[in-house]
Amino acid sequence: MTNKIYNFFPLTILKSKIDLANTTKDLMIKRIFDMEKNSKNKFYKNEKSSWTGDTQGFEFLHKNNEFDDFFLEVKKKILEYLEVIGIDHNLLDFYIQRSWATISRGKENIAQHKHLQSHLSFAYYLKKDSTDANLLLIDEIKQNEFLPGSFLSPTISQKGLIKKRNISNTAAIIVEAQEDEIVIFPSKTLHQTQPEVNNNERISLSADIFITSKNSENLEHLVTPFKEWKNF
Ligand SMILES: [Fe+2]
Incomplete structure (x- = not known):
């Protein structure tokens, strides 16, 4: 009998394309450069770090109606992601709690x-060359890493202990994406952008999406509906 191999407990990422009119995109890009010019926390950014709008006073893109077309498309993609996971979105309410742009130049x-x-959460590439940096996801759980530290160890890599990278021994993965593409992932996933990659003024948009139950009756584990909350 041949061996049977099972890969359980995946991390599921959805990548999809969002088609926006070029005039809409141009206007969004213009607004983002306006935000950058009006940064409210300039010292937060250093020469090696990207400009991140949420740390510069611009964390509510969703309140600007010039971004409405974009968020309408995002909602569709979020529902498609839930469909893949097998979650009934009809029982849930969705809120954008924070949304912002990032700009990366050079490295x-x-x-x-x-x-x-x-x-x-998601990363959507409003402006991106194919050689610009991508999103990098890091697995913190590493179910298969019975040799602690081995999956991300540079010296273990150099020695060739891991003969070939595959889904069973990889703890960091680059999600290659093009302009107009969106990458949706669980917010709790550890992530960063690829380091040491030259960017030709890449612009991405991100948002944090918060999910509550529509009706919390007999439902222990979801966040209760906002309309039932009380500020005290
Ligand atoms: Fe992030």
Whole structure:
């Protein structure tokens, strides 16, 4: 009998294309450069880090109606992601709690982080050359890493201990994407942008999407509906 191999417990990412009119995209790009000019926290950015709008006073892109077409398309993609996971979106309400742009020039990058106050996040490439940096996802759980530290160890890589990278021994993955593409992932996923890659003024948009139940009756584990909350 031949061996049977099972790969359980995946991380599921959705990549898809969003078609926006060029005039809409141009206007969004113009607004983002306006935001950059009006940065409110200039010292936060250093020469190696990307400009991130949410740290510069511009964390509510969704309140600007010039971004409405974009967010309408995002909602469709989020529902498609839920469909893949097998979740009934009819029982849920969706909120954008924060949305922002990033601009990367030269080798500027965004360091490792996760969005723990949110449920689903995305990166959408409003302006991107094919050689610009991509999103890099890091697996913190590493179910198969029975040799601790081995999957991301440079010296283990150099020695060739891991003969060939495959889904069973990879803990960091680059999600290659083109302009107009969106990459949706669980907000708790550790991520960054590819370091040491030259960017020709790449612009991405991101948002944190928060999900509540529509009706929390007999439902223990979701966030209750906002309309039931009380500010006290
Ligand atoms: Fe992020």
